[in-house]
Amino acid sequence: MALFKVFGANWLAALVVLLFAVGTVVSMPNSLPKLEKVPHGYAKNWLYSRGGKPRNETKPVNAESCVAPVVQTITAPKENIFAGLSDVEAASVVAFLFDQKTLNLTTSDEAGSWDNTITLVELLQPNKTAALSYLDGNGTPPVRYAHVMLNCRSTEEPYYQDLTVGPLPISNGTTTIAALEYPYTRKTEGKVRNLDADADEALYADWLYVIAAEIQDITLDWFGGVAVGEDNDTLSVWGIDPLWQDDGIIRWDQFWNTPTGDFDSGTLLPTGLYFGSNVTGRDASQWELLGWYYNGIYYKTTEDFKAAYASPDFVKHNPNVDGDWAWTDHLGSSPEQDVIAPPVSVAPSGSRYAVDVPQKYVKWMDFEFYISFNRDLAMQLHDIKYKGERVLYELGLQEALAHYAGQDPTQSGTAYLDSFYGFGPYSFELVAGYDCPSHATYLDTQFYTGETTHTHKNSICLFEKEAQHAMSRHSTGSYVTVNKNIYFTVRNICTIGNYDYMFSYEFYMDGSMKVEVRASGYIQSAFFANNDDYGYQIHDSLSGSMHDHVLNFKADFDVLGTSNTLTKTALVPTTETYPWSMGKSRNTMKLNKTRVVSEDESKLFWDHNSQTQYQIVNLDKPNKYGESRGWRISPSEGTAHLTVENSSNLQNAANWAKYDFAVTRRKDTEPRAAHAYNSQDVANPPVDFDDFFDGESLEQEDLVVWFNLGMHHVPHTGDLPNTVMTNAHSSVQFSPLNYLMGDAGRESVNMVRVQYGEGEPSDVVTFGGQEPQCLVDMATLQPDLTTYIGDVVIRKFPFDPNNPYFETGSI
C-alpha cells in the first residue's frame, strides 16, 4: 500500500519538516554500554571450554585482541530440582537395591537372560504442586525420590517394573521401595511385560543364527557371506520393532549385508531375504518358523525356499553392497569456490548469556530456565521465564515415532518408538564449529545405565547467533530503521541408531520461542523388489522406504499463573452488509473467536490454509484493552501427524501421533504422553495417551499442549548417503500475543536509524550498542577436535568415583 500517493502536498511538507528535524536527532549519543548495570557474576571468568582447557585464556585487557567467547557465570535463583540424582544419590540407591535380597538382583556385568537387573535409576521428577511451592514461595525443595526400573527376567513371564525409592537420602528407617503406578494410565503396579528378555542370548544363539545356518550354503553362494554368529560373518540378521503382537509374538527378520568400509551404512544394505518367526514364550525349542519371503513370493518352509532357490527359474536380484555411494566422506570434485574458507560467526565481545553450570540454569536477556536430562528423552527445559514471569513450567520431548511401510515384512512391521532405546544414551558429544558455532558454550549430560553413570561431554550447546534477517525494519524516502535479530539456541543431538535428531530450542528478542527438529543420518532402506508403492528406487537394489517421523513434545504453559484457556481465532470467509453499505452485501472475511472448552474437543489439527490461530491465554488477566494476554502456538516450518490410521503396528502405543496437537488438563498422574516400554504391549500399553481425555473442562485450568513435529519422508537419491537437514525439518513457534504493550525487540540497543537525502552524507542514529574495535584471530576459532572424547563413565556399584573410564557406543 502506498500512503504517499494520497498525502499529496502534505507529504512534501512533512519531508521538509523531517529534514530540518534531522539536525537535532543526530545529536543523540552513541553512548558506551551501561556497564554499571552488569550483574554480579558477569566478570569474564573462563568457566567452561571444549575439552576442559581454554584455548585463549583471558589475559589482562589487550586493546587489540577480542575477548575469548567465555561464558558468564551466574548463580541460579533456586536449586535445580529437576536436574537429576547426584552421583552419590544414584550410588546409594543402587546399593540400597542390592541390599534388598527379595529383589534377587544381579549386576549388569554378571547377569544373564534369566537374571534380574536394574535398568534405570533416576530422579523421579517432583510433582508440580510441590515444585511451585518451592519455586514461587518460601517452601523447601520437594522431597526427592528415585525412579527405579527393574528388568525382572528370572521368570517365564519376564517384565519390567517401575518403582520409587525414597525419600532420599537413603535412610534405613524411612526409605522404602514402592511400585510406581500413578504416572501411568494402566494400573499394573508399574509392571509391563518384557518381550526383549532373550534378545541378547537365546534369540540369536538358539534361533536366528540357527535358521540362517540352515541356508548358509545359499547365502554364501548368493550374497557371498553367512550370518552364523562368527566374527567373520559378513551378513547380519535383524528385523521388526515393535515385535508383532497378534496371535503370539511374531518377528520378521531380514538378512543385511554388513558395511565393508569404516561407515555406519548398514541400514542401506538389505538383501531382500526375510523369514518370519513366532517367538512366543521363552523356550526357543517351542518357537516356530513362519516361512520365508523373497521377491514377492512366500515360502512356507525352509525346504520350500531351498527348493525354489535350486530351481532354474528362481529370480535372484543382487543384494545391496557397501561402497563409497554409502559413505559420508567427501566425494566428487568440489565446486571451485568451495575450497575457500567460508563465512563463520564470531562473538567479538564474548558471550551475552550466563550459566550456572552445576545447576544447569541459563539466562539470556529476558529469558531464563533450567535444564534437565534423562535416559528416556534426553534434554528437557523447566521453569522457562520471560521478563520474570513463568511462561512454561516444562518443555520437552515425549516420544519419537518412525513408522515405516512397505511390501516386505520388515519395513511393514517397523514402527520405532525411540524412547525404548532412550535418547539420553545417544545424545553424543557435539562437534564444535560444526554442530554449533565456535563460540558456543557446552554442557555435559549424565544418564544411568548398568550400575554406571555415563557422562556425555559437551552434549548440549548454548549459543547466540545473528539471524539471516532483521527483527524488524522500515524504509521511507528520508530514513530507514533496522533492528538486528540476535537469538539464542539450546541444542542437543541424539542419534538413535541410524538417525540423528537435532533438537533446537530458540529464543528471540521479541519474546518468541521456537522448538525445532531437523533430521539427518542414514535412512533405513528397503530392498527394491516390488516396493514401488512404498518408495523410489534409489540405488542398484535399494528402495527409499517411506516412513513418517512424528515427535511429540509437552508444553506445560503457565500464562500469568496456572489458570489458562486455549482460544481459537479463525479467519472465515463471510458475506456481510454494513450500516454504511447502503443495503448491499459484500464477500469479505471476519474473525471467529472461540474457546476450546473441554477435553471432548481438544484433539486438534492445524487448520486448512492456516486459517485458525491457536493461543493459550489467561482470561482472567486481560491487558488494559481487555484483550487476553497469551502465547500463540503455530507451526513455523511444517509439522506432521501420522499418515497411518489405526496402525496395526502401534495399536494404542502412540495415540498422541494421530493429532497435530492436543490439549489436556495438567495432572501429576499424566506427566508424559508415553512410556518408554509402550512397545512391549502395544494393545494395552502402560500409557495410552487417549486415556488422558475424559471430558474435563479446559476453561481457566492448568493446561498442557502436547504438540507434534514431524516429517513425511519418502527418501530419494539425495538422501544418500545421509538425509539433508535442508529438507528434513519441522518446528513450532510460541509467540507473545497481546502479552506486552509493544514489540519487546525495541528494547534492544542493537538497532540503527539512518536519516538520508539529497546525496549528502547520512546521519546515523545509534542507541548505545557496542562497536567492537578489536581483532579476532581466526586461528583461535578452529576447534581442537582432537579433544572429542565421547563418554566418561563412573561405576556405581561398587561406587568408585575416582575411577572413571571411557566408553561410547553400544549401551
Added chain:
Amino acid sequence: MALFKVFGANWLAALVVLLFAVGTVVSMPNSLPKLEKVPHGYAKNWLYSRGGKPRNETKPVNAESCVAPVVQTITAPKENIFAGLSDVEAASVVAFLFDQKTLNLTTSDEAGSWDNTITLVELLQPNKTAALSYLDGNGTPPVRYAHVMLNCRSTEEPYYQDLTVGPLPISNGTTTIAALEYPYTRKTEGKVRNLDADADEALYADWLYVIAAEIQDITLDWFGGVAVGEDNDTLSVWGIDPLWQDDGIIRWDQFWNTPTGDFDSGTLLPTGLYFGSNVTGRDASQWELLGWYYNGIYYKTTEDFKAAYASPDFVKHNPNVDGDWAWTDHLGSSPEQDVIAPPVSVAPSGSRYAVDVPQKYVKWMDFEFYISFNRDLAMQLHDIKYKGERVLYELGLQEALAHYAGQDPTQSGTAYLDSFYGFGPYSFELVAGYDCPSHATYLDTQFYTGETTHTHKNSICLFEKEAQHAMSRHSTGSYVTVNKNIYFTVRNICTIGNYDYMFSYEFYMDGSMKVEVRASGYIQSAFFANNDDYGYQIHDSLSGSMHDHVLNFKADFDVLGTSNTLTKTALVPTTETYPWSMGKSRNTMKLNKTRVVSEDESKLFWDHNSQTQYQIVNLDKPNKYGESRGWRISPSEGTAHLTVENSSNLQNAANWAKYDFAVTRRKDTEPRAAHAYNSQDVANPPVDFDDFFDGESLEQEDLVVWFNLGMHHVPHTGDLPNTVMTNAHSSVQFSPLNYLMGDAGRESVNMVRVQYGEGEPSDVVTFGGQEPQCLVDMATLQPDLTTYIGDVVIRKFPFDPNNPYFETGSI
C-alpha cells in the same frame, strides 16, 4: 531405531576393525586449497563496495590480516538479455515518443491532470523461444523492443495504454509504435481505464478538502486539527484502494492524524470518521457525497452528521494520537546483556561467489543466474542453472495482495494490489550490516519514472552465510561426521508505503533453493470502535486490522529441457494384505503416484497434513533406476492463499490468490499472472489469471508453476511499532528429487570426520577445507552508514547523463 541392539557380537567386532582402520584414515592430508583451479577473473580485485570506496584495500599478502570481503569478478557467458534498457536506449525511446505529435505528450514536470504523459519505458522481455535460441544455441540476442505505457488523460475517459516501440535501436525507417496486447487476457489494444487521473488535483482540491472543510469546526474541536490542504494541516484524508467499482466509482475516505514525530507512523493514527463519495466521471461538480460513518452509525448527509455531533448523546471516542508507542527508535531499558556487542558473521577469506556486475550475472558454487529489475515487480531471476543445466528459466514475484476486512468502510474496502505502485521504485538501498551481513556484495538497480531513470544504490545484496544447522551429520559410538551448511542469498527489500517486504532467494549445497518473504514495517490499522470481529484492540483507540498477504511468484521450470510434467506422490492410509501376512490384513500406508494431466486439474492446494508431495519432473529423462529426475516443490515456512471467497473488492483482479499454487502450460501470451493496473477495472481486468486455464494437456509440456507465499495477519500489540519478521514469514522450497545420484553436499570439502574412543585424543579427518589463520579487524566490519544515499536520478528528456541528481521518496 537402534541397530546396535541386534548387531550383537558383530558390533563389537566392527568397532575393533574400525579402531584399527583409523590409523590409515587420518593420514589424509589437510591440504591447502587447490588454487590452481581458480578460474579466470578470480583475482581479488576490489570491485564493488558500500559507498564506492574500499574500507580495507587488498594489500600485498599480509600474513596477519584476513582479506577484505571483495567480490570476485567473472564474465557472464552470455549477454543478460533480460536486464533492461540502457540509459541511452531509454532516452532514445522517450525522445522518439515525444516526436510523435499524434500522442500529444507532455513532460511529467509540466503535465496536469488533463495531459498525456509517459508512465513507463522499459525493456519488453524477450519471448522465451527467441531467448533460448540465443542462450542455448548460436542464435543472436533477441531483437529488443521497449515496453511503453502512456497515461492518456486528455479525455473524459482517461486510460493507460501499453505499447511497444521497436525494434531498437531507434531507426526512423524501421522503428514503429504498436499496441501491446498479446501478453494480456483482455484484448483491448493494451488499454485499461484510469480511475486515478484526478487523484493529484481535482480529487483533493475540489472534493476531499472541500468536504473536510465543511466540518472543520468539528475536526478542530474533536481532533484538534483540520484537513484542508494547508501546510499546517494536522489531519489527512485518504481511503480505499482499489476504488469500489459497482454502480459507479465509489470511494470511502477516513480522517487520519498525521505523525507528530519523525516517524512514518501515519497508518497507526485513524480517527474513525469516514465519508463516502461517488466520484464517477471527471467532473467533480457531478460527484456525490454518500454519507458519513462514525462508531457504527451511518449519516446520510453532512447536515445529519453535524446535527448528531451537536447533540448531547453523541458518543465521541478519542482519535489515535502519535507518540513513542508508534516510533521505532530504541525504547525502554534493554536487557543487561544486550549492550555487549553481539555475534556477527565474518568472511575471513573473502567472497566465494563471482559477479559480472554490468551483466548482473551471478555464480555461486554450482548455481548461476542472471538478475533483472523492473518497475512493477523489482528483482527477477533468469536462467537459473545448476551444474550446468537450466532448472528455472524465470523466477520472480508477480503481484502482492494485502486484503483487509473490517466493520468500517475503509478497511472493508481495501485490497491493495501493490504492483500498481510498483515494487521497483521502492526497492530502497539496503542497510549494510543490518539488512545483509557486513561481508555482503551490493548491486544497484534502475527503474524508469517521469522521463528519468532512477538508480537505487546497493539495493540488491548477495551474501553467503553459515546456516544455524549442518547440512548433514551422523554420530556413532566410534566416529562422527558433519557437513557444514553454507548457503547463498540474493535479497532485496521493497517498502510499499507502510509495509516492508524482504525477498530472499536462497541456494544450498544440496541443490535446494528457497524463495522466502518476510514482512515488517507499519501495519495499516483500523479505528477500534465495533471492530472486535476484525481484529484485536492494540492501543487506546486502535484495532489491529485483520488482513491477508498473498504474494504470487512465477517459477518457469525447465527440468532437463522444456518437456516437463507435474507429478503427485500422496501418502495414503490403506489396509493391505501381503503374500507373507498369512491372510491377515493390516492398517498401514502406501504411496499413490499420479500426474496432473491438464489445466482442468491444475489449480491446487497443499494437502492436509502435507500428505501429498508435488514435483516437476521430466518423464522422458529418467535416472538409471527409471525414476524421473525432477524438483520437489514444498512449503517450507508456511504459505497462505486468500481467505476471502469471491472477493467483492477484487472480483477478477487477483484470481491467482485463490489457490496455493497453480500450473499452466507456458505461453508467450501469458508471461505474468497479473497486470499492474488490474485494480483499475476489477471486473474485467487486463489479466484475469483464471483465463490461463483452458484445459490443455500438461503432460511433458513447458510448465509454469504460479505459487503463493503469504500470511494471515491478525496484528496484536507486538506489531507495534513494526511487525516482527520472526512471525511474518513464508517460504517455498525447491529441492532436487532423484535428480542426482546422491547428496551433492558431499562434494564440499567443508566437512569433518572425527574418530574417537577410549578417552584418547581423537583423529580428525579433514578434506582440504581452508582453516584461515588471519586476523579479522572488527573495526572494518562496522558499516559506514553515512554513505547511505538513496536514489541517484538521471534525466531522460532532455537527456543529460552528466547531470544526475538525488531524490528518494514519493515517486
